[in-house]
Amino acid sequence: MxxxxxxxxxxxxxxxxxxxxxxxxxxxxxxxxxxxxxxxxxxxxxxxxxxxxxxxxxxxxxxxDVTRRATTPKMESPADYNGASPDMAKPATRKVVREDPVSRAFGDRVRMLREQANLTLEQFSKQSGVSRAMLSKVERGEKSPTIGVARRIALALETSFSTLMGDHDAPRRAFAVVRKDQRQIFRDSKTGFERFLLSPVMAGMAVEVVLHHLPPKTSTGKLPAYPQGTSKHVLATHGRVTVRTKDTETVLDEGDSLYFEVDVEHWFENKTARRCEYYLVISAPPSYGRRNDGKG
Structure with a gap:
């Protein structure tokens, strides 16, 4: 047939x-x-x-043919191809990383001070308690550290947090003004925490005045112990802030203040649904020089 x-x-x-x-x-x-x-x-x-x-x-x-027609998925948009089959998978898009100039400058100063101290990354990691991978990213400006990590870096380099942020020792003056738009600002991009340095950075200064803004339901993260004899005065001006150590927890409402010695690990928390603000007066021992004042 x-x-x-x-x-x-x-x-x-x-x-x-x-x-x-x-x-x-x-x-x-x-x-x-x-x-x-x-x-x-x-x-x-x-x-x-x-x-x-x-x-x-x-x-x-x-x-x-019936089986193939029944099982072939209908593709109506590029997103439908994800997971359909290897040859139908949507091409991966290249992630563009934008460099933050503040992180870049911070990392450059960390590297400069580390090299001046003749520390390898491995030695630096052991002294600071920060992983080598994190330190490498910080030095390259690829990672903005939290306040806790930055404090550990400053302690390991025997310098102040303010010096790492870019202010260098200026000659001692009897009268110094810091304008609002001249404040040194540190921002944690992950939590939204902000630190404003209100006092001038001058040689031999043993006191720093700092303002913290802490968003709702966030924490500064654990801050390492300061050198023996360093103290903090805390004044709550907006909302409620909780000051914690391993063994204590103190709640401060607006207008409340607290003095404590910070030779222990400590941190600040905002457990409420509204932003809180508080001032810190950080006092270092008189014998503790500007190069290793340990302030943060």
Whole structure:
């Protein structure tokens, strides 16, 4: 019985023709009988399947075609290709990292002081308690440290947090003004914590005045112990702040103040749903020089 190739929308299938239909040798098209075909039933008599619906069409497709059509996902947007198959996966987009000039400058100063102290990254990591990977990222300006990490770095380098932030020792003056727009500011991009240095940075200064802004439900993170004899005065001016050490927890409302010696690990928390602000007066021992005043 002659056969002929009939094209379909997805693949070429072969069908069996009845005896009174022959294939055209020129183009493969069938020769229909001379008897006119006036109804769908006439096609059925010739053995040509009658298709009334999509279900009838599926019955006459090869089984592998039915399976493939049923399982191939419909892709309407680029996002639909994620996870469909390896060859359909959406190409990965390249992440663009923007350099923060403040982090870059901070990292440059850390590296400069570390090299002046003849410390390797490994030695620096052991002294500060900060991982080598984190220190490397900080020095390259790729990572902005938290206040706790920055304090540990300052202690290991025997310098002040303010020096790491970019202010150098200025000559001692009897009268010094710090304008609002001249304040040294440290921001933790992860938590939103802000530290404002209100006092001038001068040689031999043993006191720093600092303002902290702590967003709702956040913490400064644990701050390392300061050198023996260093103390902090805390004055809450907005909201409620909790001052914690390993063994104590003190809640300060607006107008409350606290004095404590900071030769132990400590931290500040805002457990409320509103921002809190508090001032710190940090006093270092008189014998503790500017190069290693340990303030933060």
């Amino acid at each position: 002659p056969t002929v190739a009939r094209p379909s929308c997805r693949k070429v299938t072969r069908c069996i023709l009845p005896p009174d239909i022959s294939a055209c040798p020129a183009n493969g098209s069938p020769h229909l009988p001379k008897t006119p075909l006036s109804s769908i039933e006439d096609f059925g008599k010739l053995g040509i399947p009658t298709i009334y619906s999509l279900e009838d069409a599926r019955d006459h497709l090869p089984q592998q």
